[in-house]
Amino acid sequence: MQSHIENYLKSLYCEQDKEVISFARLNKIPIVDVLTGHFISFILQILKPKVCLEIGCGIGVSMDYILQTPTIERYIALDTNKARLKKCENKHKNEKIEFYNIDGEAFLRENHEKFDFIFVDSIKSRYTIMWHYIKKRICKESLVIFDDVLLYGFLGQEITLIPDKYLNLYEELDAFVRELRYDTKYQSFILPIGNGLLVIKNVY
Numbered sequence: 484m485q486s487h488i489e490n491y492l493k494s495l496y497c498e499q500d501k502e503v504i505s506f507a508r509l510n511k512i513p514i515v516d517v518l519t520g521h522f523i524s525f526i527l528q529i530l531k532p533k534v535c536l537e538i539g540c541g542i543g544v545s546m547d548y549i550l551q552t553p554t555i556e557r558y559i560a561l562d563t564n565k566a567r568l569k570k571c572e573n574k575h576k577n578e579k580i581e582f583y584n585i586d587g588e589a590f591l592r593e594n595h596e597k598f599d600f601i602f603v604d605s606i607k608s609r610y611t612i613m614w615h616y617i618k619k620r621i622c623k624e625s626l627v628i629f630d631d632v633l634l635y636g637f638l639g640q641e642i643t644l645i646p647d648k649y650l651n652l653y654e655e656l657d658a659f660v661r662e663l664r665y666d667t668k669y670q671s672f673i674l675p676i677g678n679g680l681l682v683i684k685n686v687y
């Protein structure tokens with residue numbers, strides 16, 4: 484998104500989020516983009532999910548937004564980083580939420596539950612394989628959101644301009660979103676919010 488528009492949107496919607504942003508910056512903890520958080524909160528008011536899964540909950544900033552949805556009855560939150568997960572758990576003591584220090588793929592391989600909403604904010608190089616498992620864990624009305632699919636905006640750039648360290652990831656993410664774009668079983672769209680939100684639902 485063009486930076487002046489992003490700044491304008493943030494001035495409209497994210498005034499109250501300044502504290503959490505500066506805490507995360509100061510401590511070098513990755514958190515969801517605040518506009519992404521507000522969008523997720525908005526879309527979940529429409530979706531009204533009961534059972535949610537978050538892969539990569541970190542210290543729980545995205546959880547703050549997701550939990551604004553009153554219909555949620557069960558929320559499974561995963562993170563491979565023990566310290567962040569503990570911080571998240573301390574902040575969100577709530578009997579609806581289950582916290583697991585487990586890899587998202589391992590969880591999806593072993594768990595056979597269906598989810599109304601899945602938010603994936605974990606390691607980008609595993610998105611394709613993660614999606615392979617997620618497909619089996621959603622139903623007709625479910626919504627899946629993958630965060631950061633535009634790779635800091637590199638996905639919209641000429642391949643010659645991509646720094647070497649991002650080339651593999653660039654190719655993997657590009658292949659992932661293209662494959663989904665032409666998969667007739669799913670509808671998907673990328674919103675240029677934050678680092679790119681890929682929103683997916685079943686066609687039928």
Ligand SMILES: C[S@@+](CC[C@H](N)C(=O)[O-])C[C@H]1O[C@@H](n2cnc3c(N)ncnc32)[C@H](O)[C@@H]1O
Pocket residue numbers: 513514515538539540541542543544545546561562563564567585586587588604605606609
């Ligand atoms: C961008 S941060 C998440 C931020 C969080 N959603 C928030 O807004 O506070 C990404 C998190 O994903 C976790 N992670 C990375 N790979 C993972 C995996 N395979 N399974 C579960 N968590 C993973 C990292 O430990 C990190 O805390």
